[in-house]
Amino acid sequence: MNWLDKLTPPGMKKIFSKRDTPENLWIKCPMSGEMVFHTDLEAGLHVTPAGHHMRIGPELRFRYTFDDENWQIVELPPVPADPLKFRDHKRYTDRLKAARAKTGNADAVSVAVGKIDGIETVVFVQNFHFMGGSLGMAAGEGFIRAAEEAVRRKLPMVAFTAAGGARMQEGALSLMQMPRTTLALQDLKNAGLPYLVVLADPTTGGVTASYAMLGDVHLAEPRALICFAGPRVIEQTIREKLPTGFQRAEYLLEHGMIDAVVERKDLPVTIGRYLRVLLRKSAA
Amino acid sequence: MSDPQRTYLDFERPIAELDNKIEELEGLANGEAAVDVAAEITTLRAKSAKMLADTYANLGPWRKTQVARHPNRPHFRDFRKAMITEFAELRGDRCFGDDQAIIGGVGFFRGRPVMVLGHEKGHDTKSRLHHNFGMARPEGYRKAIRLMEMADRFQLPVLTFVDTAGAYPGVGAEERGQAEAIARSTERCLTLGVPLITIITGEGGSGGAVALASSSYVIMLEHSIYSVISPEGCASILWTDSNKTKDAAIAMKITAEDLKAFGIIDEIIDEPIGGAHRDSVQTLQKSADAIERALDKFTGLGRSEILSRRKARFYAIGRTAV
Numbered sequence: 327m328n329w330l331d332k333l334t335p336p337g338m339k340k341i342f343s344k345r346d347t348p349e350n351l352w353i354k355c356p357m358s359g360e361m362v363f364h365t366d367l368e369a370g371l372h373v374t375p376a377g378h379h380m381r382i383g384p385e386l387r388f389r390y391t392f393d394d395e396n397w398q399i400v401e402l403p404p405v406p407a408d409p410l411k412f413r414d415h416k417r418y419t420d421r422l423k424a425a426r427a428k429t430g431n432a433d434a435v436s437v438a439v440g441k442i443d444g445i446e447t448v449v450f451v452q453n454f455h456f457m458g459g460s461l462g463m464a465a466g467e468g469f470i471r472a473a474e475e476a477v478r479r480k481l482p483m484v485a486f487t488a489a490g491g492a493r494m495q496e497g498a499l500s501l502m503q504m505p506r507t508t509l510a511l512q513d514l515k516n517a518g519l520p521y522l523v524v525l526a527d528p529t530t531g532g533v534t535a536s537y538a539m540l541g542d543v544h545l546a547e548p549r550a551l552i553c554f555a556g557p558r559v560i561e562q563t564i565r566e567k568l569p570t571g572f573q574r575a576e577y578l579l580e581h582g583m584i585d586a587v588v589e590r591k592d593l594p595v596t597i598g599r600y601l602r603v604l605l606r607k608s609a610a
Numbered sequence: 611m612s613d614p615q616r617t618y619l620d621f622e623r624p625i626a627e628l629d630n631k632i633e634e635l636e637g638l639a640n641g642e643a644a645v646d647v648a649a650e651i652t653t654l655r656a657k658s659a660k661m662l663a664d665t666y667a668n669l670g671p672w673r674k675t676q677v678a679r680h681p682n683r684p685h686f687r688d689f690r691k692a693m694i695t696e697f698a699e700l701r702g703d704r705c706f707g708d709d710q711a712i713i714g715g716v717g718f719f720r721g722r723p724v725m726v727l728g729h730e731k732g733h734d735t736k737s738r739l740h741h742n743f744g745m746a747r748p749e750g751y752r753k754a755i756r757l758m759e760m761a762d763r764f765q766l767p768v769l770t771f772v773d774t775a776g777a778y779p780g781v782g783a784e785e786r787g788q789a790e791a792i793a794r795s796t797e798r799c800l801t802l803g804v805p806l807i808t809i810i811t812g813e814g815g816s817g818g819a820v821a822l823a824s825s826s827y828v829i830m831l832e833h834s835i836y837s838v839i840s841p842e843g844c845a846s847i848l849w850t851d852s853n854k855t856k857d858a859a860i861a862m863k864i865t866a867e868d869l870k871a872f873g874i875i876d877e878i879i880d881e882p883i884g885g886a887h888r889d890s891v892q893t894l895q896k897s898a899d900a901i902e903r904a905l906d907k908f909t910g911l912g913r914s915e916i917l918s919r920r921k922a923r924f925y926a927i928g929r930t931a932v
Binding site: 406415537552568583 | 777779780781783784785786787788789792793794796797799800801816817820821824836837838843844847848854857858861862863864868869872874921924927928
């Protein structure tokens, strides 16, 4: 019981009961603890006043990245469902159903074509809210599809990555998405098309160790966790506390793994600047 | 045959007990009552052999994991010595250091010049530390990239021997770009204009294995495993219980047989009864034969044919016959 509960008469409590104030109206900033009203958060591109970049799904990412609402969604191919008949506490198929209900997406990745700072681009987005953004067969095929679309239409490709890694429920079939996506990128490279990666929080495991680290240009959102082995795994291995800022975007910039740490609001212009030169399209 | 040096796995305990008993009796056989004892020894030996054969005929995924990690299992050094003549080691990534978790060099395989690369786990405490238990750091993968580069230039087929729990998870490895090194090594495998033949000899641990196994043709020893994460890691994440390793090993389908059914690997080499470590000579011979057959499949093919076949191989995974 907090002080307000003690002071408020029982009748009043009902009026202010939780039912009347849906919890998603106010969102807590994980960095500062400050409560941010949802309209303010949306106005700030889901970046809190303290500067924390909230994890966002494909719809918001497309909206914040493309110049206007005229992007076209690229249909992604279906994949075999649950080839391993995997089950831990829950069935994999139930986890998939729950993730689909929660996000409204078929799987962890979405692809669209639209204009970024005036340049027609294929954009691949990984959604951490869908089973940790995990790279399974659907995501792998989605990536291949995105690269094929870019090659077919001679467009650059931008990948926004966010994932806990490979999808364990698909076993080695998920592991095979590392070479499969890497192969798709070769076609893009052979066609002379630029491939930019924007590493969002968190990008880890098999995703970092494949297409997230194979870009012509690597950008990252502020303080995004980017690594191969997660901090917990390393702590368990070496039994030491890790240095502050370890594996954050700024740390990777310092260690030569990325080209820039860019705030969400500046991403379209920054992406456009690189693309224009690589595509020989001067703004002037 | 009982061997005092042998390390028995926990599920082999009944066999170990029998073997110990045989040994005791063999000691007695030198004394009096030798005739009675000899008969007993013969019976027990037959019993032990049958028990071993029965146990290994039905190894579950978790037991296979234990066999795959067996300390006496043939390691890279054994394969290299048995298969490669005139081996000349190549060391260092030319950037930072030389990682002895991955060994590489040139030599002749049955008369053909080749590039050889493989994870080495080590065979005693000192060598295990030297090779970091087969868990490579970025410089290991960057050495692999350098050697594949060279193989491509000199038209040398590449043979890789995969046996790793995974890439090393440490501060230094992360700092120097473990993820980037793995991604580039995988990419280099896939852009090789020469045949790349992989044999998974023990553990094919996740990205650390893929970095050397994104190949034209992938062979697995019967009791080796190939997995997206270790059964221990999967158990602790999905079951939130690190004792559920057996369940995780079963659920993830990590055996050679499973992976062959998914089209992830191309061929399985049978191991002798009781596992590769009980008759490594036979295992090494069979492995070399399999590699030679695999190399023959690509003989005379041009660069673009080799590249397109590798691409078709990986694109087919998950699209056909899952």
